[in-house]
Amino acid sequence: MPNPTDNFFEKVYAIARQIPYGKVTSYGAIAKALGMARSARMVGWAMNACHHLEDVPAHRVVNRKGLLTGKHHFDGTNLMQQLLESEGIKVVDNQIMDFDTHFWEPEITE
DNA sequence: AAGGTGACCGGCC
């Protein structure tokens, strides 16, 4: 019997798992998809908890500037960048190149 | 119960 708070995380995970291969999205986009555009920070918090889940491609979630703000939370230091580049996304200095091109907008689940 | 924290965002210069 999951707590109601866990549902919130599940929602974030659901969005993250919907991110297609070679695509990225922003915390704000996910927050907006959940109807909490003003609480993008909560998405980041949820991502922190999702870090122990392999089903959630957290490396495809970056901030709205396309900066790999959370790369520091991954196992290594450049693991997040490696994963993105492995999907065809060019990353330089923790920043995604052609962010608008690889940007993917999550579906609104309300 | 209250305060501090955080993988952020938007506006302004």
Added chain:
DNA sequence: TGGCCGGCCACCT
């Protein structure tokens, strides 16, 4: 684009 400031909401001590 980059830096600074305020707001935002859930979680932890």
